Amino acid sequence: MSVTIKDIAKLAGVSHTxxxxxxxxxxxxxxxxxxxxxxxxxxxxxxxxxxxxxxxLDRSYNxxxxxxxxxxxxxxxxxxxxxxxxxxxxxxxxxxxVRGIDDYKxxxxxxxxxxxxxxxxxxxxxxxSFIEYASDKEIPxxxxxxxxxxxxxxxxxxxxxxxxxxxxxxxxxxxxxxxxIIEGKKGFKSTQARRDGYCEALRKHGxxxxxxxxxxxxxxxxxxxxxxxxxxxxxxxxxxxxCCNDDMALGAVxxxxxxGLSVPEDISVAGFDDHLFSAFMSPALTTVRRPIEELxxxxxxxxxxxxxxxxxxxxVVLFHTELVIRDSxxxx
Amino acid sequence: MSVTIKDIAKLAGVSHTxxxxxxxxxxxxxxxxxxxxxxxxxxxxxxxxxxxxxxxLDRSYNxxxxxxxxxxxxxxxxxxxxxxxxxxxxxxxxxxxVRGIDDYKxxxxxxxxxxxxxxxxxxxxxxxSFIEYASDKEIPxxxxxxxxxxxxxxxxxxxxxxxxxxxxxxxxxxxxxxxxIIEGKKGFKSTQARRDGYCEALRKHGxxxxxxxxxxxxxxxxxxxxxxxxxxxxxxxxxxxxCCNDDMALGAVxxxxxxGLSVPEDISVAGFDDHLFSAFMSPALTTVRRPIEELxxxxxxxxxxxxxxxxxxxxVVLFHTELVIRDSxxxx
DNA sequence: CATAGAAATGCACACGTTAACAATGCTATT
DNA sequence: AATAGCATTGTTAACGTGTGCATTTCTATG
Numbered sequence: 001m002s003v004t005i006k007d008i009a010k011l012a013g014v015s016h017t018x019x020x021x022x023x024x025x026x027x028x029x030x031x032x033x034x035x036x037x038x039x040x041x042x043x044x045x046x047x048x049x050x051x052x053x054x055x056x057l058d059r060s061y062n063x064x065x066x067x068x069x070x071x072x073x074x075x076x077x078x079x080x081x082x083x084x085x086x087x088x089x090x091x092x093x094x095x096x097x098v099r100g101i102d103d104y105k106x107x108x109x110x111x112x113x114x115x116x117x118x119x120x121x122x123x124x125x126x127x128x129s130f131i132e133y134a135s136d137k138e139i140p141x142x143x144x145x146x147x148x149x150x151x152x153x154x155x156x157x158x159x160x161x162x163x164x165x166x167x168x169x170x171x172x173x174x175x176x177x178x179x180x181i182i183e184g185k186k187g188f189k190s191t192q193a194r195r196d197g198y199c200e201a202l203r204k205h206g207x208x209x210x211x212x213x214x215x216x217x218x219x220x221x222x223x224x225x226x227x228x229x230x231x232x233x234x235x236x237x238x239x240x241x242x243c244c245n246d247d248m249a250l251g252a253v254x255x256x257x258x259x260g261l262s263v264p265e266d267i268s269v270a271g272f273d274d275h276l277f278s279a280f281m282s283p284a285l286t287t288v289r290r291p292i293e294e295l296x297x298x299x300x301x302x303x304x305x306x307x308x309x310x311x312x313x314x315x316v317v318l319f320h321t322e323l324v325i326r327d328s329x330x331x332x
Numbered sequence: 333m334s335v336t337i338k339d340i341a342k343l344a345g346v347s348h349t350x351x352x353x354x355x356x357x358x359x360x361x362x363x364x365x366x367x368x369x370x371x372x373x374x375x376x377x378x379x380x381x382x383x384x385x386x387x388x389l390d391r392s393y394n395x396x397x398x399x400x401x402x403x404x405x406x407x408x409x410x411x412x413x414x415x416x417x418x419x420x421x422x423x424x425x426x427x428x429x430v431r432g433i434d435d436y437k438x439x440x441x442x443x444x445x446x447x448x449x450x451x452x453x454x455x456x457x458x459x460x461s462f463i464e465y466a467s468d469k470e471i472p473x474x475x476x477x478x479x480x481x482x483x484x485x486x487x488x489x490x491x492x493x494x495x496x497x498x499x500x501x502x503x504x505x506x507x508x509x510x511x512x513i514i515e516g517k518k519g520f521k522s523t524q525a526r527r528d529g530y531c532e533a534l535r536k537h538g539x540x541x542x543x544x545x546x547x548x549x550x551x552x553x554x555x556x557x558x559x560x561x562x563x564x565x566x567x568x569x570x571x572x573x574x575c576c577n578d579d580m581a582l583g584a585v586x587x588x589x590x591x592g593l594s595v596p597e598d599i600s601v602a603g604f605d606d607h608l609f610s611a612f613m614s615p616a617l618t619t620v621r622r623p624i625e626e627l628x629x630x631x632x633x634x635x636x637x638x639x640x641x642x643x644x645x646x647x648v649v650l651f652h653t654e655l656v657i658r659d660s661x662x663x664x
Numbered sequence: 665c666a667t668a669g670a671a672a673t674g675c676a677c678a679c680g681t682t683a684a685c686a687a688t689g690c691t692a693t694t
Numbered sequence: 695a696a697t698a699g700c701a702t703t704g705t706t707a708a709c710g711t712g713t714g715c716a717t718t719t720c721t722a723t724g
Binding site for chain 1: 679680681682683
């Protein structure tokens with residue numbers, strides 16, 4: 001039913017090979033016939049059958065963008081920026097396939113035949129088996145957002161720890177000594193890194209905080225709200241709270257205002273990520289910017305280059321995170 | 333390099349035809365040999381080559397999820413919910429390909445060979461050409477979010493107009509008579525529908541507002557902020573503002589608090605969409621819930637059923653929108 | 665015992681594309 | 695004029711899978 005190169009060949013009075021070569025701009029073909037064939041193809045509205053091409057070329061034209069999960073733990077802004085970044089880079093001739101790793105019962109269908117390359121937006125060490133699997137199958141692979149040690153891969157990660165360090169240090173510089181932390185989802189690497197940065201800064205400045213200042217969350221709005229509610233009940237209420245992402249910070253601010261208190265007058269709040277909405281919160285959120293879109297773009301570019309040249313350094317590249325000072329932290 | 337059915341055949345001492353049939357659970361095959369072959373396939377770690385299968389079966393195993401754009405106009409929450417909804421439904425044997433329609437230079441590569449089915453999250457009439465193209469190519473097609481008249485397609489849309497009507501009516505019932513609107517992106521169908529619902533409610537209650545109460549936005553945070561800033565400068569400042577989505581509402585609230593005013597004491601604000609963060613704004617946002625995730629899920633289910641059975645009613649199905657009353661509107 | 669028919673398997677081709685190799689005609693060099 | 699070599703095109707096979715039809719073997723029926 002649909003047009004094939006053989007149909008074109010018949011009409012042009014040449015062999016289908018010649019058509020194939022002409023359409024692929026082979027230098028073997030006489031420029032005139034090439035033009036003629038292209039014209040015919042155009043007029044017949046020809047589109048190549050990618051399955052056939054894939055079969056013989058052993059390429060799928062599929063690129064996978066995998067997240068740890070599409071459920072709790074992955075915020076909307078994170079997903080959005082990642083897709084946008086990757087999508088901006090990949091050429092017209094790749095399909096971008098989006099998927100949560102935890103949606104796979106078996107990785108069976110993930111192989112070189114089905115994916116020309118894979119980008120993993122890794123948030124948790126639970127992805128490890130997937131990453132190792134893909135690496136083992138020799139699928140071109142870029143891992144973003146989380147450092148991977150066990151396997152050699154192209155690896156781009158934002159420097160969460162130093163971001164958290166600088167933010168916490170900033171809180172200290174503003175005169176805060178009672179600084180609590182609302183942590184991210186358990187098991188996520190970023191959770192650990194941000195906590196480490198926080199602890200490091202406190203230690204450096206000789207500040208110690210009670211255990212009750214460590215409250216767990218899971219990166220979503222509700223958990224931020226719940227965690228802050230706990231903190232506000234404390235007899236020795238903190239003067240500042242570092243929320244490990246902006247979503248939780250929004251929830252936390254809510255918990256404060258609900259009690260008739262206000263940010264930053266009664267308590268200071270800081271976040272992490274710098275999502276789109278953070279600048280528009282009331283008060284505008286002091287946070288740490290993580291360049292997710294840039295990271296995704298860089299990752300996609302690297303992957304494409306690797307697919308083309310089959311060559312690249314497999315090492316961890318740290319992306320700079322940046323302290324963004326706004327209005328949610330009071331100077332004491 | 334990778335295992336094929338012929339390799340299995342050799343090992344099992346049968347023809348590759350038998351292997352193919354066995355793995356596809358054909359009733360033609362002796363149950364015992366079938367089991368034996370399956371065992372061998374498993375031990376050899378066989379995965380079918382989808383390109384080859386696609387070629388002969390004329391199916392791509394690709395499902396497309398297309399947005400009007402991945403840039404301004406599509407909010408993170410919208411993208412997130414849509415992907416989540418669709419992803420929850422599609423079986424393990426489909427690839428979900430995500431893409432912005434405005435990223436295509438030519439629709440060339442969109443055809444039945446490359447897509448078993450397409451879901452269009454349509455926000456603008458600019459998608460019309462794409463929808464007609466896909467429909468013309470006889471690709472199984474579901475259009476979500478925006479009613480389509482020119483072509484017969486499966487079409488699921490939230491009832492934005494009546495949602496906006498009820499919300500506006502609610503504002504009136506709370507005693508507001510000076511109600512402004514911050515509109516959505518020009519050219520988007522939803523912009524029109526929400527405006528219509530707003531106007532209808534005002535008319536019904538015999539309220540007229542000055543032209544200056546219609547301020548244009550484009551569904552993003554900045555535009556909400558800018559629009560509200562304008563409104564606040566007005567000599568006859570409105571007592572309530574209907575923002576055509578939650579993102580703009582957040583931006584609008586920001587503009588209010590920046591001026592030392594507060595919501596809802598000095599001015600009431602309402603939104604539209606009910607994104608995840610809306611309940612956690614301060615104050616919690618009164619808005620209209622649009623069941624995007626459910627819509628996406630329903631759309632995906634419908635599409636899969638159609639692909640299987642080749643049969644379905646092509647008509648518009650309205651999804652109910654729901655007024656969500658929170659704390660951002662004051663009773664006068 | 666002959667035979668019809670069912671059950672199980674194999675043969676051969678098709679899907680649409682690319683590419684190694686062969687073939688042809690032409691030009692330039694000796 | 696013979697030939698080497700280039701430019702251009704065609705022949706043919708290959709990629710891995712599914713399926714119509716033929717073939718073989720076995721069972722049941724008369």
